[in-house]
Amino acid sequence: MSEGRPLRILSIAHPAVSRAVGRRRYTPFAARRDLDVHLVVPATWHQFGRDTAADPPPDPGVTLHVMPIRLKKAGPMGWYLHFYPGLRELIRTLAPDVIHLWEEPWSVVALQASLLKGDAALVLEVDQNILKRLPPPFESIRRHVLRQTTHLLSRSPDATMVCRARGYAGPVTPIGYGVDPTVFRPDPAADRRTTTSSRATPLRLGYVGRLVVEKGLDDALDAMARATAPCTLSILGEGPHEPKLRDRIVALGLADRVDIRGWGTPDAVAAFMRSLDALILLTRTTHAVREQFGRVIVEAQSCGVPVIGSTCGAIPDVIGRGGWVIPESDPAALAALIERLAADPGALARTGEAGRENVLTRFTYEAVAEALAVAWQAAARDTRSRENLHKNGSVTKTKVSPSPVGNDRAI
Known part of the structure; x- marks a missing residue:
């Protein structure tokens, strides 16, 4: 690694294909003179049945490299098969000190980067939080990439x-997802609930996300049918579970209290959230699903709206003091909470303020950029120290016993 110049980072991140979402967290690096950040994104990305073309440069904080990928939507692992034909030449040209992968360790692009990295430190950013044996060759890829990794950026304790x-x-x-508090902001002019209107105004609940059975919206409908306090539910999203949700809404007699609408722009989502008294995220754990973060939690909290979440995965940690956590698949617990909040609307305002503070402390783009910088710099120092040890001939080998938790046959 070269002394006397900014630390050179090559960040490979398919979520950064969009400037409005994944790329925003790199913007704070425009003010850093100690980091030279290069970002690689796919020219076209395929997800949820749609192709998205990469937003073109320039972007503050990074030098952007928009590169074609192969196998963007092939195979049972979906996007984890993609790789960059031009990555070898880019790494040779840049000679980065650190290669950062915002990709899972079993992905083909992670394997590609680990084989091409040379002397660069490897920093891996992970979300996947369910321990299971992967089919060949992905399990072998994961183990190889993790052996090559110098530093881990983790979305949750389960992912670690x-x-x-x-x-x-x-x-x-640890690293979270960032939220733009200038878009997702409280609306002081909004018609918020007060203690004097607690009985007259229905509690306004909302959900934003994919309409799949794992998100627990059926539990929300059952809770509304149980609760005596007036409440409404607005749903913003699309997905395969929508027809069954609509049938259940009618069957429970909730047609005049529940509405479903399609996706919106970030500004439209923020306006929708500001219209709520509380957002719900009631994800259920399955063999294939455990909430990895819950970006809508921090978006709602940034709007000053508290969140009602389940105990699934990272939800309780992300909510912090900015909401309430109830057991998974427990409509009775949600119904009881609806009764309490309808009777004490002041709790909504207090908890909404705590949620906003949670975001400003932990989940701004500046906070995420700082976590990235800390990991990159630590990885560079560790790699430099190992290089010095090798040069001095003082490296010793240590045998590490495998953890019993890592025994595949026990899973």
Whole structure:
């Protein structure tokens, strides 16, 4: 690694194909003179049945490299098969100090980067939080990439556990998702509930996200049918579970209290959230689903709207003091909470303020950029130290016993 110049980072991140979402967290690096950040994104990305073309440069904080990929939608693992034909030449040209992958460790692009990295430190950013054996060759890819990883950026303790169980033994830096508080902002002019209107105004609940059975919207409908306090539910999203949801709404006699509408722009989503008293995210754990973060939590909290979440995955940690956590698949618990909040609307305002503080402290783009910088710099220092040890001939080998948690046969 070269001394006397900014640390050179090559960040490979398919979520950064969009400037409005994944790329915003790199913007704070425009003010950093100690980091030279290069970002690689796919020219076209395929997800949820749609192709998205990459937003073109320029972008503050990074030098953007929009590159074609192969196998963008092939195979049972979906997007995890993609790789960049031009990555070898880019790494040779840039000679980065750190290669950062916002990709899971079993992805083909992670394998590609680990084989091409040369002397660069490898920083891996992970979301996957369910421990299970992957089919060949993905399990072998994961173990190889984790052995090559210098530093881990983890979205949740469960995601860290999965990597530890598969052989990673190095340092970890927690990282969240960022939210733009200028878009997702409270509306002081909104008609918010007050203590004097607690009985007259229905509690306004809302949901934003995919309409799939794992999101627990059926539990919300059952809770509304149980509760005696007046409440409404507005749903913003699309998905395969919508027809069954509509049937259940009618069957429970909730047609005049529940509405479903399609996706909107970020500004439209923010306006929708500001119209609510509370957002719900009632994800249920399955063999294939455990909430990895819940971006809508921090978007709602940034609007000053508290969140009602289930105990699934990372939801309780992300909510913090800015909401309420109830057991998964428990309509009775949600119905009881609806009764309490309808009787004490002041709790909504207090908890909404706590949620806003949670976001400003933990989940701004500046906070996310700082977590990235900390991990990159730590990885560079660790790699430089190992290089110096090798030069001085003082490296010793240590045998590490495998963790019993990592025994595939026990899973």
